[in-house]
Structures are given as structure tokens and as C-alpha cells.
Amino acid sequence: MENIMPFVKSLDGLVDFSQKSLLISACAIAFNPLFWNIVARREYRTKFLTRLFGGHAQAACYALAFTIFSLGLLRDFLYERALRHQPSHPLLEGDLATMAGYALLACGNILVISSTWQLGITGTFLGDYFGILMDSMVTGFPFNITNAPMYYGSTMSFLGTALLYGKPAGILVTAEVLVVYLIAIQFENPFTAGIYAKRERERAAAGGKKKVEGKKEL
Template sequence: MTRLLGYVDPSEPHFVAAVLTIAFNPLFWNVVARWEPKTREPSGAFGSPAPACCTLGGTILLLNVLRSTQAMLSQSLDNPSAYRVGLALLGVGGVFVLSSFLALGFTGTCLGDYFGILKEARVTTFPFSVLDNPMYWGSTADYLGWAIM
């Protein structure tokens, strides 16, 4: 473990920013998403649930980009084998994330259920025919792949 911790510099400003964004993002989207069913204020502010959901989804995606870029700056293993393992994980994760996104659509992916935007039936096509939670597994593989790279 000590050897692994030697690769991380917790005093580096990008590391601190990454930790802060990693903690902030889920807190933010859960608070806002749970605010909608209780008050309907976000939908009211945007005129209907769909634009409110899309705005929240877009904000979440931008925060994820910020989180990912902060987490990856100045942190590197500089190992060709690790880089290839990371690329493989990114590839597999990307397939699951993108195919989940295509199967669910934007509002199905980005908390549409909190805004009352539901699918007519459960999605059972790929990748949901392979995994119960392909978006979570794919995202985990992506973040692990980036971390290893």
C-alpha cells in the first residue's frame, strides 16, 4: 500500500480539486434531484419537467468532466503495461456507458424519474441484457481505467 501511495501527491492542487469535486458532485445532483419531487420548483422555473431535467443533466455532465479532468491532471503511473490495462478498461467501460445512454436516452440517464419522465417499459436490450447496472459498471471501469493510466 505504501508503494501505491507513493504515486499520489495529496498536497498537489489538482489532487485537492479532484477530491473536492468528487465529494461535491453526487451531493449536488442528489440534493437538486430530490428537491424536484418535493417542491416541483425546478420544473416550475423551467416551465415543465423536460427542460428542467435536461438542464440538471447537462450540469451533471459538465461537473463530471470537471471532476474527471481534475482527478487526472498531474497523476500518472508512467507504466506502459498499466497504460494498456487502463485503455482496455476505458474501452469496455465506454461500450457499457454509451450503449446504456443510447438505450435509456438523455432523460432516462439523467434523473428523469425524479422529474416524472419515465420509460413506458423496462429496458431489457443490450447492455441491460448482460448486466443489471451497466451504466454504473461502465462508469466504474472508465474511472478505474483513467486512474490506472
């Protein structure tokens, strides 16, 4: 805590930490990935959502997708509201900052939309945890640029919005977004890889069983 206080004091005048809207926005940003990881892992282990939807895994996945998407809209609304209550800075109000903001928003949305297009709804919104697995790994754009285009695209959009509003607080919140997503990646990627590795083991075991049965028939 003692190491953090000098940093906070250095932001005095740039960021108004007394505004509750900033804290609410920061909490929403941290909550969303925590929520979908907890829910998705519980679904994977217990199938509680699938059972809730009468055994229809795809319907359950779509319901979670709608929830995650709605929480994302709420998070974005809270972020923009928080920025309105924060002080601006002259260096972020020039034409260069505005152009950079629009460029970041454009690039960020391209990454998010193209990754959703490549993966589909179930691929984007944790269908793997529902047993809805893709046939093969997606390697085309934007996954040939980064393995987490949705997360990095979203981070770019947060930064672009901060520049358009001219708010240093937005840059600070964007840093939180990046940290939260980097942590999420560390938990999600190995878990998802384990799901697909399990499928490959099951396929290999099934293939071996068929070979044995074929030999017995001969």
C-alpha cells in the same frame, strides 16, 4: 482516524497527498452524485425546477442533464490534472498496463454510451424525478449485464485513465469513485423503484375505478 493513518503511510512515495489537486479531484468526485441526488429529490417533492421552466418538466430535465454533464466534464478535467501532479510507478508504465488501460476505457465507454442510448436523455438524467417515466424496464444490453452500467462504466474509465498515466494515485481515486457510486446506488435504486411502484398503484386504482363505473352503467 488511527486506523486510516497506517494505510496512508503505506502509500508514501506512491501517492503525493500534499498536492491540492488530488484533494480537489476527490471532492469533485464526491460532490457530483451528492448534487444530483439532492436536486433531483427536491424536484420530485417540490417541482421547483419544473416551475422555474414554466411548468415544462422535459425542459427542466434537460437543463439538469446539461448541468450534470458539465459537472462530469469538470470532474474528469480535475482528475486528469491531479494525475499529472502525481508520481508514476514503473509497474504501471509497461505495455501490459497500457493495453489494460485502453481496454478498460473502451469497455467503460461502451457501457456508458449504450446505457444512455437505451434510456435516452431523460431516462439517463433522472427524468423519473420529473414525472417522465419509461413505459417499461429496460432489460437489453448493457442492463442484462449490470443494473448500473453508467456507474460501473465510469469507474472502469477512471481506472483505465490511471493505468494510461501510470499513476498509483489514480487507482486510489478510482476506489473512491467505486465507493461513491455504490453508496449512490443504495439511495437511488429504492427511491426510483418507489416512484414506479407509485405509478403502478395509481394505474391499478384508476383501473378499479373504471370497472366500478362500468358496472354502474350496466
